[in-house]
Amino acid sequence: MNTLADFPAEAQLKPQIARRRTFAIISHPDAGKTTLTEKLLLFGGAIHLAGEVAARGERRRTRSDWMEIEKKRGISVSSSVMMFERNGIVFNLLDTPGHEDFSEDTYRTLTAVDSAVMVVDAAKGIEAQTLKLFEVCRLRDIPIITFINKVDREGMDPFELMDQIADKLALELSPVTWPIGMGGQFHGVYNLNTHDWHKLAGDGSTKFGTTERLTGLDDPKLDAAVKPDVLAEFRGQAELVAEAMPKVDMEAYREGHLSPVFFGSALRDFCVADLLDGLSAWAPPPRPQPAGDVAVDPNRDEVSALIFKVQANMDPNHRDRIAFARICSGRFSRGMKLNQVGTGKSLAVTAPIFFLAEERELAEEAWAGDIIGIPNHGALRVGDTLAEKGDLRFTGLPRFAPEILRRVRLGDPMKTKQMRRALQDLSEEGLAQVFRTHLGGDHIVGVVGALQLDVMASRVEAEYKVKIEFEPAPFATARWLAGDPKLVKAFVDVNKSVVADDVDGDPVYLARNAWELNYTREKNPDIRFVEIKEMH
Numbered sequence: 001m002n003t004l005a006d007f008p009a010e011a012q013l014k015p016q017i018a019r020r021r022t023f024a025i026i027s028h029p030d031a032g033k034t035t036l037t038e039k040l041l042l043f044g045g046a047i048h049l050a051g052e053v054a055a056r057g058e059r060r061r062t063r064s065d066w067m068e069i070e071k072k073r074g075i076s077v078s079s080s081v082m083m084f085e086r087n088g089i090v091f092n093l094l095d096t097p098g099h100e101d102f103s104e105d106t107y108r109t110l111t112a113v114d115s116a117v118m119v120v121d122a123a124k125g126i127e128a129q130t131l132k133l134f135e136v137c138r139l140r141d142i143p144i145i146t147f148i149n150k151v152d153r154e155g156m157d158p159f160e161l162m163d164q165i166a167d168k169l170a171l172e173l174s175p176v177t178w179p180i181g182m183g184g185q186f187h188g189v190y191n192l193n194t195h196d197w198h199k200l201a202g203d204g205s206t207k208f209g210t211t212e213r214l215t216g217l218d219d220p221k222l223d224a225a226v227k228p229d230v231l232a233e234f235r236g237q238a239e240l241v242a243e244a245m246p247k248v249d250m251e252a253y254r255e256g257h258l259s260p261v262f263f264g265s266a267l268r269d270f271c272v273a274d275l276l277d278g279l280s281a282w283a284p285p286p287r288p289q290p291a292g293d294v295a296v297d298p299n300r301d302e303v304s305a306l307i308f309k310v311q312a313n314m315d316p317n318h319r320d321r322i323a324f325a326r327i328c329s330g331r332f333s334r335g336m337k338l339n340q341v342g343t344g345k346s347l348a349v350t351a352p353i354f355f356l357a358e359e360r361e362l363a364e365e366a367w368a369g370d371i372i373g374i375p376n377h378g379a380l381r382v383g384d385t386l387a388e389k390g391d392l393r394f395t396g397l398p399r400f401a402p403e404i405l406r407r408v409r410l411g412d413p414m415k416t417k418q419m420r421r422a423l424q425d426l427s428e429e430g431l432a433q434v435f436r437t438h439l440g441g442d443h444i445v446g447v448v449g450a451l452q453l454d455v456m457a458s459r460v461e462a463e464y465k466v467k468i469e470f471e472p473a474p475f476a477t478a479r480w481l482a483g484d485p486k487l488v489k490a491f492v493d494v495n496k497s498v499v500a501d502d503v504d505g506d507p508v509y510l511a512r513n514a515w516e517l518n519y520t521r522e523k524n525p526d527i528r529f530v531e532i533k534e535m536h
């Protein structure tokens with residue numbers, strides 16, 4: 001039998017792209033994202049034994065814990081993209097940073113996916129971070145599949161969960177699998193579409209055992225194995241679902257109005273395979289990517305790619321970096337020359353990397369939807385477009401006005417040069433934003449969440465051997481200045497004490513408080529004070 005790879009590249013283009021699913025998992029800490037990720041890789045055949053995360057999860061992750069993880073760059077890098085193949089479908093799973101603070105990195109990762117899986121803890125329902133991330137997905141029309149985790153434990157009533165999710169997220173839900181009892185009464189999970197019954201192992205634990213296909217909800221095999229009251233309740237619920245809740249409608253899902261719901265347990269292996277089947281069947285293949293007024297069709301012949309993430313200092317001895325590029329169109333092959341749009345430079349991509357679950361591999365070819373890592377020495381920046389031909393430029397990667405501003409204080413003044421380098425590198429990586437004031441040349445660091453400050457200080461010390469501290473800055477908020485360049489320059493000239501440059505050299509206005517920002521805005525109606533900067 002011929003495989004796709006036997007056909008010439010032109011003939012492969014469409015089917016190769018159509019079989020790709022590039023997605024992320026969004027959740028609140030502790031809902032089970034790490035466990036589910038491992039199990040997806042395991043069921044997807046990418047790893048052979050799931051690592052133990054239970055021990056770590058027993059205690060809540062602390063700040064220092066997280067920084068330790070961050071410091072071990074190897075781990076966090078190899079897990080930021082994971083590629084695997086199952087039943088002919090190629091999955092690219094992108095990790096959204098797992099810390100509780102909200103960061104731009106998360107936004108940028110979500111820019112590079114076509115769909116997402118939302119993990120919800122059955123006992124807790126929708127939590128704060130899930131909601132925030134969901135809103136980002138909605139902003140970007142990213143369709144969502146819901147995985148309600150931990151049904152092996154006592155949880156909220158399934159309908160109560162459905163109501164809560166539907167209400168809070170204004171989303172129609174379509175249950176695909178449903179638990180037969182929960183917690184102490186847990187008797188496995190039933191797939192309402194296939195009538196597969198995922199049974200317990202039967203050793204007194206809540207582990208998954210085998211799957212049996214039943215004739216339907218009335219199948220006497222259920223009566224033989226499940227306590228009558230638990231079964232009666234389950235049957236009642238399943239009938240209600242069939243009557244009252246919509247079936248999966250692919251169009252409604254892809255438009256973001258409806259979410260298929262899987263009840264399961266990542267830890268106990270329930271419904272991980274069903275979830276992968278759902279992603280294969282419904283999740284969208286690579287979608288057109290916005291580039292100004294046009295959307296770039298993934299099936300275009302010419303290769304184009306967007307750098308959505310840069311990770312510096314994977315090896316602290318060499319100032320190397322990996323730029324993560326999402327191939328947005330065409331078929332990429334190793335050695336290809338791509339233009340870095342807007343700079344006039346071109347780049348021979350000789351050592352692109354695929355991130356597989358347990359290893360990295362030289363990427364000989366990649367198709368739209370795939371993520372490749374490109375080693376470089378700082379030439380590639382977040383937001384860059386790489387293109388085989390033409391000057392299209394992908395848009396939509398945002399940089400947000402930071403909510404917390406701090407002045408950097410350097411312990412040892414002899415190390416100014418290293419400090420500048422460190423701040424520049426880490427801000428290019430997107431960890432925080434760094435502004436340089438026009439008067440005085442202070443370095444001001446801006447972040448969206450306070451934890452980023454700790455991470456920044458710890459990485460500057462670990463990777464650049466420079467101790468820095470943060471002290472209060474007299475500013476509360478920052479806005480990019482836009483409008484007629486002459487007017488912007490005039491504004492900058494008379495407001496030197498409250499203007500700084502960002503890493504790209506674009507001017508930023510720093511306000512002491514919201515009142516001052518409003519006042520300045522009113523006084524300068526011809527200038528726009530921009531809260532979200534599109535990177536280019």
Ligand code: GDP
Nearest residue numbers: 029030031032033034035054057150265266267
């Ligand atoms: P993350 O913070 O979202 O990545 O969550 P983890 O995957 O680290 O899981 C948090 C805790 O929940 C860990 O102790 C896991 O062992 C536990 N956990 C994850 N999935 C399940 C599940 O299906 N059932 C039960 N009982 N515990 C689970």
